[in-house]
Amino acid sequence: MHCAIFCNIIDNFGDIGVCWRLARQLAVEYQLNVSLFVNDLSSFAILAPQLQPELAIQPLDQITVHHWHPDVYFDQPYDLIIEGFGCRLEDQLIDQMQQQAITGQPPLWINLEYMSAEPWVMDCHGMVSIHPATGLKQTFWFPSTTKQSGGLIREQCLLGERDQFQQDSQQQAEFWHGLDLSNAMQFSRKISLFSYENNAIADLLTALAEDSIATLLLVPKSRSIPDIELWLQSHLQLHKTLQIGDQISYQNLTIAVLPFLSHLQYDQLLWACDLNFIRGEDSCVRAQWAGKPFIWHIYPQEENAHLIKLQAWMDQVKQQVKNEYLADYAAWQTAMQAWNGNTPSNPKLWQQLLTDLAEWSNLLSDWSGFLTAQPDLARRLMQWVEQHQLE
Ligand code: TRH
Numbered sequence: 001m002h003c004a005i006f007c008n009i010i011d012n013f014g015d016i017g018v019c020w021r022l023a024r025q026l027a028v029e030y031q032l033n034v035s036l037f038v039n040d041l042s043s044f045a046i047l048a049p050q051l052q053p054e055l056a057i058q059p060l061d062q063i064t065v066h067h068w069h070p071d072v073y074f075d076q077p078y079d080l081i082i083e084g085f086g087c088r089l090e091d092q093l094i095d096q097m098q099q100q101a102i103t104g105q106p107p108l109w110i111n112l113e114y115m116s117a118e119p120w121v122m123d124c125h126g127m128v129s130i131h132p133a134t135g136l137k138q139t140f141w142f143p144s145t146t147k148q149s150g151g152l153i154r155e156q157c158l159l160g161e162r163d164q165f166q167q168d169s170q171q172q173a174e175f176w177h178g179l180d181l182s183n184a185m186q187f188s189r190k191i192s193l194f195s196y197e198n199n200a201i202a203d204l205l206t207a208l209a210e211d212s213i214a215t216l217l218l219v220p221k222s223r224s225i226p227d228i229e230l231w232l233q234s235h236l237q238l239h240k241t242l243q244i245g246d247q248i249s250y251q252n253l254t255i256a257v258l259p260f261l262s263h264l265q266y267d268q269l270l271w272a273c274d275l276n277f278i279r280g281e282d283s284c285v286r287a288q289w290a291g292k293p294f295i296w297h298i299y300p301q302e303e304n305a306h307l308i309k310l311q312a313w314m315d316q317v318k319q320q321v322k323n324e325y326l327a328d329y330a331a332w333q334t335a336m337q338a339w340n341g342n343t344p345s346n347p348k349l350w351q352q353l354l355t356d357l358a359e360w361s362n363l364l365s366d367w368s369g370f371l372t373a374q375p376d377l378a379r380r381l382m383q384w385v386e387q388h389q390l391e
Helices: 015-031 041-047 091-103 119-124 158-167 169-178 184-185 200-210 226-237 263-272 282-290 302-320 323-339 346-355 357-372 378-387
Strands: 002-007 033-038 055-060 063-067 079-086 108-112 127-132 136-142 190-191 216-220 247-250 253-258 275-280 294-297
Touching: 002 015, 002 263, 015 033, 015 041, 015 063, 015 079, 015 263, 015 282, 015 323, 015 378, 041 063, 041 294, 108 378, 158 169, 158 190, 158 282, 169 184, 169 263, 169 378, 190 200, 200 216, 200 226, 200 253, 200 346, 216 263, 226 247, 226 253, 263 282, 275 282, 275 357, 282 294, 282 357, 294 323, 323 346, 323 357, 346 357
Parallel strands: 002 033, 002 079, 033 063, 079 108, 108 136, 190 216, 190 275, 216 253, 275 294
Antiparallel strands: 055 063, 127 136, 247 253
């Protein structure tokens, strides 16, 4: 089966992160011949450094990467076409799909949407829209947290690899050594931080510095860095542009700046930390598979639409929470609102979060267990493909 996935990178890494993961999973686990069409190969190369951005077509991890530009044509008929996040296909591509429909079987055409737990998503998942000019059918695929939705991306071997990693201190030591952080295991607490610009970072850093437990804060080079630099200026009078490899300590906090990690390394970072601050959608899903406590900085949208999305997702978690964790849930919700700028933040709030970490751990590993019991996105998609190929 031939599958084409289209990804239009505008900013950040979420869209390509999801498309690339799905491409690999369909190729590796379902033996599909997958072509990934990407508009901006230089940005993609930040996630996949082995990529050569100047090449129009190249193999990568069992898939074929194509440079997607306005004049691109399909190189062959495709059975399944996945449009990532409403990126529009050019007319000549749609014409080719129509020709394919006239001469044989039309391609199955999916519009992969952003993850959301809003109730309307469950109704809209699987809805079909008819392309006005060609009559081709396009199906909307909504990743989410319930059985009625499109599911969440989770590779078949992921949880096994996670468990093995978390039980194997040798593997963890090698991971830290690979990041030039052989001293990481000496810290009683490790926290990862991946966020957008965020005023609450300063309060979190203050709480960590003043806490009685020594913390290593791991920050992949990202949009969190300027807020950390500002805090370092005001607390250490350190006027410095942070660089990859920097390690700076103040009171009981050590901040380490990491390079942008590979997908596997980033998963391992989430597995190795006691608490993860994550952002966007793909990292949020990965943090849920890590089964560790996490705080989500949701992608900010106009008119605060993201806050509705955040609440809907927390409501989903609440529905699954055992009664004994309801108090922890309320505290976690407070922290989540403050991290997203919806309520005021202060160092005390983050101090409380650190104190309650063990309780939260139970709450969120329960939630992770609930999600794990459901089929993943690729499996749901392939079941759907099987049903629709027979029609
Ligand atoms: O980069 P993001 O902020 O992506 C965002 C959102 O997904 C948003 O919905 C979308 O509209 C916008 O992009 C365009 O966060 P996200 O989704 O978590 O994507 C980050 C990707 O980068 C994810 O695949 C994990 C990966 N990653 C690494 O591979 N290495 C790293 O070191 C880090 C920090 C992330």
